Amino acid sequence: MPQLLIKNGHVIDPASATDTQADVLIQDGYIAAVGAVRAPAAEVLDASGLIVAPGFIDMHVHLREPGFEHAETIETGARAAAAGGFTSICSMPNTLPVNDNATVTSYIIERARKLAATNVFPIGAITKNSAGEELSAIGSMKAAGVVAISDDGRPVMNARVMRRAMEFARSFDLPVIDHCEDLHLSAGGDMHEGYESVRLGLHGIPASSEDVMVARDILLAETTGARFHVAHISTRNAMAMVAYAKQRGLPITCEATPHHFSLTDSQMVPYDSNFKMKPPLRSACDTGAVVEGIVSGAVDAIATDHAPHPGSEKMQEFEKCPFGIIGLETALGLALEHLVHTGKITLARLVALFTTGPARVLHLDRGTLAEGAPADVTIFSTDLRWTYDVNQSFSKSRNSPFDGHAFRGGPVATIVNGAVVWQRE
């Protein structure tokens, strides 16, 4: 019987409010015991001085397969995830073909089963081809394994279609994730609309393009009773609206990306497309509000929006470059740097944002070290000094603004279903 004993670590398991020195015994891919384990085990991993947490979940990842394998594959994306401390990732449906039916869903799950180091939970499209018109095969995708629906990157502009999608999703108990962006307001924009965009002569993406869609979707969620989740929240008004909706008891959740709580528009290297993403890096005021939301609990999860693009696409005139950056390998380091080392949140809260938070949004049976749970474990250090070298990334793409960044703390080992899939050299 395969056994793995993680000795002497500091176990933080928000699901059971555990925050103490303990051993974790894994047997046959499941958590067998947490506490002082004296029995000898076949394999022992010494976690002295390290944090032992439930496996991290990234609910917002672009794996690009099928269709864009030159940018990323399920295999390379999952390896990058494992190296970032993630044991589960959710793949967005904007592939080619779009994941808008059970066949594509099954294909992704099958490929992931064969090739992925981590668990992969697909997210299905809201509408056929994510064209925003006809609802996709939501029921059969749910049966095939999708954990949510979203037209990420191509938000549903027609409010009536969104309303129907929410009603339909509710029937299948699926959350609806929206990339909140009014495409008319943001049209032609390359970066956050503000002083920096005016100075650089780049077309702006106003904060209001996010705000009006968050407002619309919250109102529609109230009408329909659907579970609604705001992807990559980035503005202060959106944050305030989500907090208000939660206060009123609506089933509204949201995620924040590491780049939206660690960088502002004024910190971008001018015309460097590694700083170009949607939503764009916002003003310091917005970034501050996102951090406040993380502190207050209004933010449920940290998600990377890992968006690989090959160098040839990112090495162009800024306005021609596609939106998005990779983020799986730097997420934990950035969260420690900007949230924990600054004293804004506790380590337990940080772990919750990577585990119980996304698990609750998606109703996953992961993100816990409870006895009998699948043995997904993330072991990390809060002090380890390391420097990110994007050319060593497991991702196929290199589009990160954090190349060369010196981190304090980061993942050390990643265990998926009882197997060590990645360990720091």
Next chain:
Amino acid sequence: MPAGMLGIEELDRAEIEAILARAKHFQPIQDQSLKKLDTLRGKMIVNLFFEASTRTRTSFEIAAKRLGADAISIAASGSSVSKGESLVDTLNTLAAMRPNAIVMRHSASGAPHFLARHLAMPIINAGDGTHEHPTQALLDARTILDRRPTLEGLRVAIIGDIAHSRVARSNVYLLSKFGAEIVLCGPASLLPPQLAQMAPGVTLTNDIREALLGTDVIMMLRVQLERQHEAAFPTAEYFQFYGLRLEHLALAKPDAIVMHPGPINRGRELSSEVADSQRSVILNQVENGVAVRMAVLERVIG
């Protein structure tokens, strides 16, 4: 990193003064029958224009030739760019032919800045998108200084589509460094409020009369309909509210001058009467373009 010239924002006052002084020195050469110097003899300049331009391209070409350099001009249409080659590949190819500098006009803001990071070759920005047009601001300053002892304390009104104007941005940076008072004027949809933070001495107004009151210099901008992603202003009303007409000149100082980066749209930004009036220095601007670009080329390559 080779020093090119990407924008006015990063230049300091002394550098600008040096260029303007050198341009003044080059001015009389334009009137000589023998116009050619040999300052840059044996040097090669490539003019790479990804966006249509007659005056700037010609002006750079003449400036290079008057300094004795060889200049070739490449227009993007008909070149490898229109065959799908990327900007980086095009520039790398040209750089491999070892010119001494590349003068570049591009419709994308920041295109020369992006290239400057990846290319070991001085790049002179001849206008990038809606960002900067440094030599235009320099020739505008030269033109003003031909008529005024100093830029300090001058009131300069810049009127039109400020949001999409690289000429406005470069002029704001330059004039502000010399202590001028700058009034930016246009309809709110073409006048983002953040412009006021760009540099000291900048104020904004939506009222052309307010902008013109007591002004020394009136800079009219071209209405760049092609740069607007949507109708930011009803075109039919533009001239009525933001076009410069003779009667407006009474609001400005008696000796106020009217400038325009060209090409002018008569009846859209300004009336024909204004364009052809004694106040207009539009052709002097064109003339100074050559002298200023000679000074810039000399500084970058010489």
